[in-house]
Amino acid sequence: MIVSIASGKGGTGKTTVAVNMALSLNERVQLLDCDVEEPNAHIFLQPRIREVRPVYIPVPKVDERLCVHCGKCAEFCQFNAIAVTPGKVMMFPELCHGCGGCRLVCPTGAITEENRKIGVVKTGVSGGGIDFAYGELDVGEPMSVPVIRELKRNINPRETTIIDSPPGTSCPVIESVYGSDFCILVAEPTPFGLHDLKLMVGVLREIKIPFAVVVNRAGIGDRRVHDYCRKEDISIVLEIPYSRRIAELYSQGTPFVRELGEWKDRFSSLFSAVREMVGG
Numbered sequence: 536m537i538v539s540i541a542s543g544k545g546g547t548g549k550t551t552v553a554v555n556m557a558l559s560l561n562e563r564v565q566l567l568d569c570d571v572e573e574p575n576a577h578i579f580l581q582p583r584i585r586e587v588r589p590v591y592i593p594v595p596k597v598d599e600r601l602c603v604h605c606g607k608c609a610e611f612c613q614f615n616a617i618a619v620t621p622g623k624v625m626m627f628p629e630l631c632h633g634c635g636g637c638r639l640v641c642p643t644g645a646i647t648e649e650n651r652k653i654g655v656v657k658t659g660v661s662g663g664g665i666d667f668a669y670g671e672l673d674v675g676e677p678m679s680v681p682v683i684r685e686l687k688r689n690i691n692p693r694e695t696t697i698i699d700s701p702p703g704t705s706c707p708v709i710e711s712v713y714g715s716d717f718c719i720l721v722a723e724p725t726p727f728g729l730h731d732l733k734l735m736v737g738v739l740r741e742i743k744i745p746f747a748v749v750v751n752r753a754g755i756g757d758r759r760v761h762d763y764c765r766k767e768d769i770s771i772v773l774e775i776p777y778s779r780r781i782a783e784l785y786s787q788g789t790p791f792v793r794e795l796g797e798w799k800d801r802f803s804s805l806f807s808a809v810r811e812m813v814g815g
């Protein structure tokens with residue numbers, strides 16, 4: 536089973552839920568940190584990295600000797616990665632999505648492709664025996680989706696896979712949760728948290744992935760998240776209280792299930808509830 540952890544808002548506790556749940560399961564578990572712009576699950580799991588694999592996207596290369604400056608490549612590109620003037624073709628590789636369409640529409644075969652590195656994928660094993668992988672997008676690169684896509688190639692169908700998604704509701708989040716059997720939405724009980732929870736609920740309903748909610752920092756705000764979930768018939772499967780002790784452990788890079796033993800049973804029960812909602 537593939538379970539993704541997501542949230543419309545950053546800083547709600549996705550990594551907290553993903554890491555602590557992974558450490559609470561008595562089965563083979565794999566954790567993928569798909570927040571490739573700012574991965575941090577490895578800080579808590581301290582994995583032994585066994586492989587670092589670069590990620591490339593193909594970008595066009597124009598042979599000016601063959602180019603007739605017809606402009607068909609620029610007309611095709613929806614991302615303005617190519618500009619054609621009467622005397623020169625200008626490339627903007629940071630805008631290129633690597634689709635290869637410009638090469639296909641070029642009437643003279645003037646366009647070939649070359650690989651451009653945009654990040655890396657790191658794989659290893661944590662001290663708790665969890666298979667772990669995460670991606671790192673190179674500084675200054677605007678597109679994280681190709682790194683996430685390459686990272687997800689590590690999914691092992693023989694293991695339970697937990698995906699720690701990036702924040703928001705844009706393309707990187709959709710790429711991360713796509714293909715999941717279930718999604719756990721982490722929300723904080725604040726007006727901002729409720730607003731972004733509603734956005735993510737809309738996304739998951741559109742792509743037809745079943746979901747439930749974990750309320751983190753319960754007690755800091757109001758009950759509007761609970762009221763919304765009740766109105767929309769959304770299950771709240773766990774509440775994590777606003778706790779100084781949990782915050783202290785987090786600041787030390789310690790998953791709190793290692794110090795607060797009762798929470799291991801609660802996360803295990805959370806996963807059992809998810810499995811039941813998926814259908815056994």
